[in-house]
Amino acid sequence: MQDFERDVSVTLTKSYDKNEVITSIRRHFKLLKLHELIKPEMKVLLKPNLLMKRKPEETTTTHPAVVGGIIACLKELGVTDITIADSPGGPYTKHALTGIYEASGMRAIAEEYNIKLNCDFGSFERVVDNGVMVKTFTLINPVKDADFIIDIAKLKTHAMTTISGGVKNLFGTVPGLMKPEFHWRFPEKDNFCNMLLDLCSTINPDVTFVDAIVSMEGNGPSGGTSKNTDMMLASRSPYNIDIALCKIIGIKVDDAPTVNNAIKRGLSVSDFSMLNMIGDTIQCFDDYKIPQVKSLGFYDAMPKFLMKPMKPIINRFLTSKPIIQEKKCIGCAKCSESCPADTISIIDKKAIIDYSKCIKCFCCHEMCPVKAIEIKRFKMFDF
Ligand code: SF4
Numbered sequence: 001m002q003d004f005e006r007d008v009s010v011t012l013t014k015s016y017d018k019n020e021v022i023t024s025i026r027r028h029f030k031l032l033k034l035h036e037l038i039k040p041e042m043k044v045l046l047k048p049n050l051l052m053k054r055k056p057e058e059t060t061t062t063h064p065a066v067v068g069g070i071i072a073c074l075k076e077l078g079v080t081d082i083t084i085a086d087s088p089g090g091p092y093t094k095h096a097l098t099g100i101y102e103a104s105g106m107r108a109i110a111e112e113y114n115i116k117l118n119c120d121f122g123s124f125e126r127v128v129d130n131g132v133m134v135k136t137f138t139l140i141n142p143v144k145d146a147d148f149i150i151d152i153a154k155l156k157t158h159a160m161t162t163i164s165g166g167v168k169n170l171f172g173t174v175p176g177l178m179k180p181e182f183h184w185r186f187p188e189k190d191n192f193c194n195m196l197l198d199l200c201s202t203i204n205p206d207v208t209f210v211d212a213i214v215s216m217e218g219n220g221p222s223g224g225t226s227k228n229t230d231m232m233l234a235s236r237s238p239y240n241i242d243i244a245l246c247k248i249i250g251i252k253v254d255d256a257p258t259v260n261n262a263i264k265r266g267l268s269v270s271d272f273s274m275l276n277m278i279g280d281t282i283q284c285f286d287d288y289k290i291p292q293v294k295s296l297g298f299y300d301a302m303p304k305f306l307m308k309p310m311k312p313i314i315n316r317f318l319t320s321k322p323i324i325q326e327k328k329c330i331g332c333a334k335c336s337e338s339c340p341a342d343t344i345s346i347i348d349k350k351a352i353i354d355y356s357k358c359i360k361c362f363c364c365h366e367m368c369p370v371k372a373i374e375i376k377r378f379k380m381f382d383f
Pocket residue numbers: 322335338339340341342343344353357358359360361362363364365
C-alpha cells in the first residue's frame with residue numbers, strides 16, 4: 001500500500017446547499033492533490049449509488065448536489081468528457097434507468113452541467129488479476145472507456161454487509177440482474193464480501209467520495225431512516241475510507257465483512273488509528289442504529305469451540321429472515337425479479353416467500369419500493 005492511500009479527507013458539510021457542497025469538494029480535491037492526477041483530456045466516469053427510484057431526500061441514493069459539486073470541480077480542471085453511470089437493482093434497461101435518473105435528480109444535474117448520463121446498456125468481460133472468488137466479471141460498458149473513475153458512495157447501513165460505502169457501491173458496475181446471481185453463487189457472507197473485494201480491485205477507482213451529509217441508519221440500504229451526520233469524506237483508497245465509515249457509525253471493523261476481509265487480504269490498514277485523517281475532525285456517533293439483522297448477537301456471543309458445530313443449525317433456524325407485510329405489499333414483483341433463489345411468487349397481487357429455498361441475501365428487502373419487507377430478527381426466547 002502506498003502512503004497516499006492512507007489519506008482520508010473529511011470536511012464538515014451541514015447541508016446540500018450548492019455553494020457549500022462545491023466549497024467542500026474543492027477542499028477534498030486540494031487535500032488529496034487530485035489536480036496532479038486529473039488531466040483535461042481524460043474521460044471521467046462518476047459512479048454514484050442509484051439503488052432504486054427514490055428522491056434525494058429519501059437518503060437511499062447519492063445526493064445530486066454531491067455529484068454536481070464533483071462535476072463543478074472537474075470542470076474547473078478543464079475536464080469536459082464526464083459520464084454518470086450506475087446499474088441499480090432490477091433490470092438494466094433504458095426504461096428502468098430513465099425513471100431512476102429523473103427521481104434521483106441525476107437528469108437535472110447532467111443537464112445543468114451539460115455532461116452525459118449513460119445510455120449504453122451493453123457490457124463487457126474483464127479478467128480479474130489475483131481474484132480470490134471470481135476470475136472474470138461482466139461489467140457495464142462505461143467502465144471500459146473510462147480513464148479516471150470516481151466512486152461516489154452514500155453512507156448507509158446494509159442488512160448483509162452492515163455498511164454500504166466505497167467497496168459496496170461498486171457492485172453497481174455489474175449489469176442489472178447479474179447481481180442477484182452473485183448472491184446465489186456466494187450465499188455465505190464472507191465469500192460474498194470477498195467477491196465484492198475482487199470486484200473493487202478490478203474496477204480500482206482512482207478516488208472515492210462518500211456523501212455522509214445526511215446518512216441512512218437502521219434497516220439500510222433502502223428501508224432505514226435519515227440521520228444528519230454533516231460530513232463528506234474522500235480517499236484514494238475505497239478500502240481505507242470504509243474503515244473511517246465504521247468509526248463514524250460506531251461499529252468494530254470485525255462487524256463489517258467487506259472491511260475485515262479487506263484487512264485480512266492486506267488491501268487496507270488494519271485499524272482506524274493507522275489512517276492519515278486530514279481536513280476537519282471526524283464526527284463519531286455512538287447512537288447510530290445498525291441493521292436489525294446485525295443485532296442478533298447470538299452467534300457472536302457463543303464460545304469459539306461451539307461456533308463450528310453450531311453454525312449449520314444457526315444458519316438453518318436462528319438467523320433473521322425477510323417477512324412480507326401483506327397490508328403494505330402492492331404486488332409490483334420487484335422483490336421476485338431480484339430474488340436469486342427464485343423463491344418469491346406473486347399470488348393475488350401479494351408476494352409470498354418459499355423459505356425452504358431462501359438464502360437470506362435480503363435483495364428483496366433492498367428492492368421493495370414501499371418498505372413492505374421487514375427483516376425479522378431472531379429472538380432467543382421466542383420458543
Ligand atoms: S426471498 Fe429475499 S432473502 Fe430470500 S433468497 Fe429471495 S431475495 Fe434473498
